[in-house]
Amino acid sequence: MTGMIGRRGALALGGAALLGKGAAGQGAWNPDRPLRMLVGFPAGGVTDVIARVAAEGMAARLGQPVIVDNRAGAGGNIAAAQAARAAPDGHTLLLATNNSHGANPALYQNIGFDPVRDFTPVALLASITNVLVVHPSLPARNVAELVELAKARPGRMNFASAAVGAAGHLVGEMFKTRTGTDIVHVPFRGAAPAQTEVVAGRVEMLFGTLQTVLEPVRAGQLRALAVTSLARVPQLPEVPTLAETVIPGFSADAWFALFGPAGMGEGVTARLNAAARDALADPALRARLTDQGFAVHVGTPAELRAFVPAEIEKWGEAVRISGARGE
Structure with missing residues (x-):
């Protein structure tokens, strides 16, 4: 922030x-x-x-x-x-x-x-913080690889959110603008169904709150690539911030x-x-x-x-x- x-x-x-x-x-x-x-x-x-x-x-x-x-x-x-x-x-x-x-x-x-x-x-x-998470099958192990993959597949990758205008949607739009990627927004009726679709592999990624994605990340159901705070969080100390990866100064x-x-x-x-x-x-x-x-x-x-x-x-x-x- x-x-x-x-x-x-x-x-x-x-x-x-x-x-x-x-x-x-x-x-x-x-x-x-x-x-x-x-x-x-x-x-x-x-x-x-x-x-x-x-x-x-x-x-x-x-x-x-x-x-x-x-x-x-x-x-x-x-x-x-x-x-x-x-x-x-x-x-x-x-x-x-x-x-x-x-x-x-x-x-x-x-x-x-x-x-x-x-x-x-x-x-x-x-x-x-919000956490950028992807399905583990996605061939992107860090944010730079995700951006590269999205640019190679314009309009063919999706990100989920709880609703149109929800924080996860807006953070996703900030991410797209700052990285120059074309990733399609897929809204759901709530955070739970949005996350379920990513865990199932039907949608590639989402920005979810730390509280909601932490257990699926620890269980290996989701892969965390970055957090949206300016500093790393103690719950996921190995996960970098977007600010230290591809978007300097980013916080949301x-x-x-x-x-x-x-x-x-x-x-x-x-x-x-x-x-x-x-x-x-x-x-x-x-x-x-x-x-x-x-x-x-x-x-x-x-x-x-x-x-x-x-x-x-x-x-x-x-x-x-x-x-x-x-x-």
Whole structure:
């Protein structure tokens, strides 16, 4: 990823935060009722995993339950729009991703919110790399060989993704553009069927999250050629980054961050940031994420505010290249 999470773990776990000013909650603040954390994806998925770990840890530090509310649909837009309309009193949070605050403004004609104007940044929580995997029968043992093979077979190799406009689709389009290859996108209805087709050898390759592809890679069902983070990951230390192979500077990880509605005050934002930071510094909670492939790096509100516009541009460019349109 670019900017503040360009290297895994590069974010400081503390530091002064230049917080946005608002009407609510100046000075010390504690919630007086349960908090709601809106999540734009179904229970059990990658986003839901980090939401529930963060909610558990923050609840212990805030003295109130933090209820995860899954409002799936439109790539996270439904949950984000609800969060944007909530009162800025600290009791409603959004677990945002590089969908709602990255690709979606370009992918959908009307997302129902402005990802910059309508939110108060609280903290980036974590990221997870995407992994370029191929079927083991493919005669390409590294990225350079894959690019050479694709150029020798223009329009005759395929890559799978969970859906049109999904992260795996957009990363694939970035890869094609940066390598000058013609690889055909094949969308499926979810990450599981997309990966199943690659494991079966009916589709040659995909970009899947580390959490989902790790076990098939370890079992020899898939061959990992590269990761999309700027640094290698401890779970696959022998697998190079795309940046160190054929695409210098390339990064395209999935990320997860907390936002409140616009106008949330300094005291509220600072308290929520501290709760998130302390929660994910807890060794047991942190391990529940790192064991599944997440890189935890809780940053300041100011860092998150500076980070989002660049992500909107990066993922938006991929959407424009792909010609994808949200449904």
